[in-house]
Amino acid sequence: MGSAALSRPVVHRKIRALLLALILGVLSAATALVAPPAAHAAESTLGAAAAQSGRYFGAAIASGRLGDSAYTTIANREFNSVTAENEMKIDATEPQRGQFNFTAADRVYNWAVQNGKQVRGHTLAWHSQQPGWMQSLSGSDLRQAMINHINGVMGHYKGKIAQWDVVNEAFADGSSGARRDSNLQRTGNDWIEVAFRTARAADPAAKLCYNDYNVENWTWAKTQAMYNMVKDFKQRGVPIDCVGFQAHFNSGSPYDSNFRTTLQNFAALGVDVAITELDIQGASPTTYAAVTNDCLAVARCLGITVWGVRDSDSWRPEHTPLLFNSDGSKKPAYTAVLNALNGGSTTPPGDSGQIKGVGSGRCLDVPNASTADGTQVQLWDCHSGTNQQWALTAAGELRVYGNKCLDAGGTADGARVQIYGCWGGDNQKWRLNSDGSITGVQSGRCLDAAGTSNGTRIQLYTCSNGSNQRWTRT
Numbered sequence: 001m002g003s004a005a006l007s008r009p010v011v012h013r014k015i016r017a018l019l020l021a022l023i024l025g026v027l028s029a030a031t032a033l034v035a036p037p038a039a040h041a042a043e044s045t046l047g048a049a050a051a052q053s054g055r056y057f058g059a060a061i062a063s064g065r066l067g068d069s070a071y072t073t074i075a076n077r078e079f080n081s082v083t084a085e086n087e088m089k090i091d092a093t094e095p096q097r098g099q100f101n102f103t104a105a106d107r108v109y110n111w112a113v114q115n116g117k118q119v120r121g122h123t124l125a126w127h128s129q130q131p132g133w134m135q136s137l138s139g140s141d142l143r144q145a146m147i148n149h150i151n152g153v154m155g156h157y158k159g160k161i162a163q164w165d166v167v168n169e170a171f172a173d174g175s176s177g178a179r180r181d182s183n184l185q186r187t188g189n190d191w192i193e194v195a196f197r198t199a200r201a202a203d204p205a206a207k208l209c210y211n212d213y214n215v216e217n218w219t220w221a222k223t224q225a226m227y228n229m230v231k232d233f234k235q236r237g238v239p240i241d242c243v244g245f246q247a248h249f250n251s252g253s254p255y256d257s258n259f260r261t262t263l264q265n266f267a268a269l270g271v272d273v274a275i276t277e278l279d280i281q282g283a284s285p286t287t288y289a290a291v292t293n294d295c296l297a298v299a300r301c302l303g304i305t306v307w308g309v310r311d312s313d314s315w316r317p318e319h320t321p322l323l324f325n326s327d328g329s330k331k332p333a334y335t336a337v338l339n340a341l342n343g344g345s346t347t348p349p350g351d352s353g354q355i356k357g358v359g360s361g362r363c364l365d366v367p368n369a370s371t372a373d374g375t376q377v378q379l380w381d382c383h384s385g386t387n388q389q390w391a392l393t394a395a396g397e398l399r400v401y402g403n404k405c406l407d408a409g410g411t412a413d414g415a416r417v418q419i420y421g422c423w424g425g426d427n428q429k430w431r432l433n434s435d436g437s438i439t440g441v442q443s444g445r446c447l448d449a450a451g452t453s454n455g456t457r458i459q460l461y462t463c464s465n466g467s468n469q470r471w472t473r474t
């Protein structure tokens with residue numbers, strides 16, 4: 001993800017917070033505030049504009065087009081997240097049972113990472129695009145093959161994928177609200193939760209998503225069925241982190257403004273939401289702006305992915321549904337989306353606020369409100385200063401001041417935890433666990449306070465579930 005600049009409303013809010021804090025006299029000398037970074041002018045690319053609110057703007061990328069420089073020029077300039085359009089699917093990654101092939105998938109993954117983009121994984125368990133050997137399986141043999149497939153693919157990309165579409169398109173179209181009939185469904189109704197539990201164990205750092213289409217309209221039976229499944233999973237502790245709304249809008253499945261209600265209702269269940277395969281028949285600028293604003297209005301909306309770059313790259317080119325014409329020029333819909341992102345809500349995705357130690361009751365604090373790279377963070381009495389405001393980004397960073405990341409200065413017990421300019425490394429990514437611990441993605445070790453008093457330095461340490469390693473976000 002690109003740098004997250006603060007937009008004007010954020011700066012105004014932070015200035016108001018600063019004045020309030022000074023009036024209340026709650027700031028100690030050790031935590032005097034410095035002004036946050038200056039506001040940016042409007043950004044000129046989709047990815048940079050989305051990053052202003054901590055979101056991403058991505059595209060489905062096809063490995064076969066990476067030799068087309070007109071394509072890669074647009075894709076590299078505009079997008080900061082990539083989904084492989086077909087290359088990470090089951091038929092591509094496990095063409096023979098037990099024999100994995102990541103050639104095409106790695107081509108897309110490497111292009112993305114070498115160009116500074118995060119990657120969404122798509123998709124691990126799906127009724128479609130199964131290789132021939134899997135199509136002919138059933139029962140416990142198929143169930144085991146599904147588990148082995150998830151382990152094989154997620155193992156290959158362990159720690160490297162921001163979000164995985166673990167299960168894709170498991171509900172039937174129409175008004176039944178039933179599961180889609182498929183060989184996977186016939187292995188037993190629990191196949192979806194088994195897929196998610198397998199996925200969590202295979203890569204604890206990835207956000208695990210359920211992804212589907214025709215689930216954007218809140219009144220539709222398929223939407224309600226998906227909602228009830230996610231609600232049930234959250235209640236029973238089945239590991240699910242996010243829901244992907246494909247958002248293929250067309251005359252048979254048009255955009256409805258209640259999409260925002262849908263996103264809000266899912267977010268209220270305690271999952272992130274994402275728009276994962278957006279395309280709109282005819283590419284109405286008004287509809288594209290409305291969808292963008294729907295995501296911006298929901299704090300837990302991580303970002304938007306369009307399903308291709310130019311109309312000629314679309315799976316439905318006759319619908320001309322994308323943001324770029326086939327000759328690479330920008331369509332009116334492009335400008336509508338960019339403007340929405342530049343003027344949009346600044347509510348960052350995920351929770352943003354203080355991180356309070358359970359054992360100490362004190363907050364994660366940057367000493368003296370320093371902005372210097374390498375400043376080790378500490379415990380300090382909680383207050384409203386910007387040096388205690390941590391925003392969780394879609395990539396798993398914990399950002400302070402908008403552009404500095406909580407950074408592990410090593411991987412061993414005792415390694416310092418500091419702030420550093422955000423650069424996308426695994427030492428700057430964190431997993432916020434349900435037991436209150438915060439795990440470094442690179443080290444697997446926990447955020448640890450070696451004491452409880454003001455000034456206690458924060459380090460990495462082997463996870464023990466002690467109260468000095470548990471945190472609440474306020």
Ligand code: G3I
Nearest residue numbers: 060085086122123128129168169213246248277307314315
């Ligand atoms: O690469 C072969 C080519 O060698 C062959 O000559 C040609 C003949 O048909 O087929 C080519 O493969 C096609 C592949 O796309 C690459 O272009 C497949 O037939 C075709 O079925 C496949 O379609 C993909 C489709 O998923 C399959 O279900 C689309 O590209 C892809 O955009 C689409 O993506 C899905 C998401 O994964 C899930 N949500 C819906 C979305 C749109 O259908």
